[in-house]
Amino acid sequence: MKQDLPRAPLSRRDALRYMALSPLAASLLSATVSTAQASASTAPGHIVIVGGGAGALMVLARLRSALNTPTITVIAPNEKHIYQPGQIFVAAGEYKPQDIIFDNRGYIGQDVRWIKDEVQTFDPQHNKLTTQSGQEVAYDFLIVATGVQTRYEQVEGLTADMIGKNGISSVYLSDLALGTADGGELTHTWFNDVREASKTSKPRVLCTQPSTPIKCGGVPQKILYLCDDYLRKEKLTAEFTFATAGEKLFSLPQIDEALHKAQERYGNITNKFGHDLVRIDPIAKTATFHHKYEVQGQYDKELKEYDMIDKEEDVTLEYDFIHITPPMSAVDAVANSLLAWQKGTAAGWLEVDRETLQHKRFANVFGIGDTCGIPMAKTGGSARHQAPIVVENLVSVMNGQKPLAKYDGYTVCPLKIAYGEIIMAEFNYDGLAPSFPALNPATPRWLWWEFDLYALQPLYRNAMLNGLM
Ligand SMILES: Cc1cc2nc3c(=O)[nH]c(=O)nc-3n(C[C@H](O)[C@H](O)[C@H](O)COP(=O)(O)OP(=O)(O)OC[C@H]3O[C@@H](n4cnc5c(N)ncnc54)[C@H](O)[C@@H]3O)c2cc1C
Structure with missing residues (x-):
C-alpha cells in the first residue's frame, strides 16, 4: 500500500458491537463490489479528482492501488471530512457531532498533490480547469466528485x-x-x-x-x-x-x-x-x-x-x-459548464453514462457520486459501488481500451422508521436488490439499526474510504 490507513478510534463497547456485526457487514457490503485490478497498471497520465467527499476518497484509494506510478491531483477545499449519514443519528441524539467529523489528510496520501481550493470553471474542450484563486490546472483524465449543493x-x-x-x-x-x-x-x-x-x-x-x-x-x-x-x-x-x-x-x-x-x-x-x-x-x-x-x-x-x-x-x-x-442542485462549477447535461430532466447534472460512468461527450472524464446525472438515488452506498467501476473503466481508457465495467445502479437507503427499527431498502436499476434475499427487505429490523448505528461508521472510515470494501 502507498499510504498509512487512517483508523477511527472505537470505544470498548462499540468495538464489541462492531466485532459482533462485522461478519454480517463484510458479507453484506462486499456482496457486489469487486476490488480493483489484481496487478497494478503502468498506464501513464495525470489524473485530477475534483472533490474531497465520499466518492472522491473511495475512487482515490482504489486508483492508487490500481496504478503503478499514479500521478494524481486532488482539488478539494475541505481539511475535514463529514460522515454525512451520521447527521441523522446526531439529530436522534445517538451520536455526538464530533463522531461524524474527521481529518481528510490521512486519506489523501503524500504522493498525491492536494490543491485546497474549489474549481470555479471546467474547460473540458482544452482538458483544463480553473480554481477560485485563479490557478489553471491541466489534466489528461478528470474525475468529477463534487456532490450537490443545498439551495x-x-x-x-x-x-x-x-x-x-x-x-x-x-x-x-x-x-x-x-x-x-x-x-x-x-x-x-x-x-x-x-x-x-x-x-x-x-x-x-x-x-x-x-x-x-x-x-x-x-x-x-x-x-x-x-x-x-x-x-x-x-x-x-x-x-x-x-x-x-x-x-x-x-x-x-x-x-x-x-x-x-x-x-x-x-x-x-x-x-x-x-x-x-x-x-x-x-x-x-x-x-x-x-x-x-x-x-x-x-x-x-x-x-x-x-x-x-x-x-x-x-x-x-x-x-x-x-x-x-x-x-438541491449540482454545484455551480458543474452546472454552468459543458460537462453538464445541457437540457432535459437531468439538466445541470454531470452528463455521464448510467452504466460506465464515463462522460457522454468527453471520453477522458468520469463522474462518481451525487453529481452524476443518472436515474438513481444519491447515496454514499451508490458511490461505494461506483468507485470500482470508475477505476476499472478509467484504467481501460488510459490503456487505450473500451470501458466495459458496468454500474448496475445499486443504492441503499436505511429507512429509520423508529428508534431501533430500520427498513433496509437496497435497490438498483432493475428494482429491489437485497444483499440477503432471504430477509424480506420491506420488514423493519432491529438488526439493521444496530448495524447502521454501530458498524457502518467505522467501516466507512476504515474500509470504504480506503477502497477496501
Ligand atoms: C443527512 C444525510 C443523511 C444521509 N444518509 C445516508 C445514508 O443513510 N446512506 C447513504 O449511503 N448515504 C446517505 N447520505 C448521502 C451521502 O452522504 C452522499 O450521497 C455522499 O456523501 C455522496 O458522496 P459525494 O462524493 O458525491 O459528495 P460529498 O460526499 O458530498 O462530497 C462532495 C465534495 O466535493 C467538494 N466540492 C464541492 N464543490 C467543489 C468544487 N467546485 N471544487 C472542488 N471541490 C468541491 C466538497 O467540498 C466535498 O468535499 C446522507 C446524506 C445526508 C446529508
Whole structure:
C-alpha cells in the first residue's frame, strides 16, 4: 500500500458491537463490489479528482492501488471530512457531532498533490480547469466528485441562517468546504423543543421534501418518524404532516407499502403529496406549497376512459415546527459548464453514462457520486459501488481500451422508521436488490439499526474510504 490507513478510534463497547456485526457487514457490503485490478497498471497520465467527499476518497484509494506510478491531483477545499449519514443519528441524539467529523489528510496520501481550493470553471474542450484563486490546472483524465449543493434560498423567505430559530430546522445544514455540519445538532435541539411543546399542547409539525433530487431521499421521512417516536417514548404526541412534492412515500411498491404501515402505527401523520415548498413566513409560521394535482374530466367514449385535467394551486399551511429539506442542485462549477447535461430532466447534472460512468461527450472524464446525472438515488452506498467501476473503466481508457465495467445502479437507503427499527431498502436499476434475499427487505429490523448505528461508521472510515470494501 502507498499510504498509512487512517483508523477511527472505537470505544470498548462499540468495538464489541462492531466485532459482533462485522461478519454480517463484510458479507453484506462486499456482496457486489469487486476490488480493483489484481496487478497494478503502468498506464501513464495525470489524473485530477475534483472533490474531497465520499466518492472522491473511495475512487482515490482504489486508483492508487490500481496504478503503478499514479500521478494524481486532488482539488478539494475541505481539511475535514463529514460522515454525512451520521447527521441523522446526531439529530436522534445517538451520536455526538464530533463522531461524524474527521481529518481528510490521512486519506489523501503524500504522493498525491492536494490543491485546497474549489474549481470555479471546467474547460473540458482544452482538458483544463480553473480554481477560485485563479490557478489553471491541466489534466489528461478528470474525475468529477463534487456532490450537490443545498439551495435554501430557492424557498422564498428562507435563508440558511434562519435554521435553528423560530421552530425551523434542517438536518442538511452543513458547509462541506469548511467541514461543519450543524444540521444534526440543531435538529436534535428541535426534537427537544417539539417534545417540550407537546407537554402542554399538540403542536403542528411539518416535514417537507422538495421536487429536486436530494441526497439520500429517505432523510425527510427518517426525521419525521424519529421525531414522532421521540415523543411516543414519553407518551407525548403532536400533529405531524409530511408535505412532499412526490406522489408516493417511496418509489418501490413494497417499500412504499411498508412505510404506509409504519405511519399507521403512529396514527398522527397526514401526508400531503404533490406539495412543493415555495415560500415561508417565519414570523407568522406559515409555509406555502405549490400543489399539483389531477381531477377527472369528461368521459371519452372512444378511449373508454376519463380525461385527466392537470390543476395547480398554492396551499398555505400553519405550523409550530418545520423541518425543511431544501432544494438541491449540482454545484455551480458543474452546472454552468459543458460537462453538464445541457437540457432535459437531468439538466445541470454531470452528463455521464448510467452504466460506465464515463462522460457522454468527453471520453477522458468520469463522474462518481451525487453529481452524476443518472436515474438513481444519491447515496454514499451508490458511490461505494461506483468507485470500482470508475477505476476499472478509467484504467481501460488510459490503456487505450473500451470501458466495459458496468454500474448496475445499486443504492441503499436505511429507512429509520423508529428508534431501533430500520427498513433496509437496497435497490438498483432493475428494482429491489437485497444483499440477503432471504430477509424480506420491506420488514423493519432491529438488526439493521444496530448495524447502521454501530458498524457502518467505522467501516466507512476504515474500509470504504480506503477502497477496501
Ligand atoms: C443527512 C444525510 C443523511 C444521509 N444518509 C445516508 C445514508 O443513510 N446512506 C447513504 O449511503 N448515504 C446517505 N447520505 C448521502 C451521502 O452522504 C452522499 O450521497 C455522499 O456523501 C455522496 O458522496 P459525494 O462524493 O458525491 O459528495 P460529498 O460526499 O458530498 O462530497 C462532495 C465534495 O466535493 C467538494 N466540492 C464541492 N464543490 C467543489 C468544487 N467546485 N471544487 C472542488 N471541490 C468541491 C466538497 O467540498 C466535498 O468535499 C446522507 C446524506 C445526508 C446529508
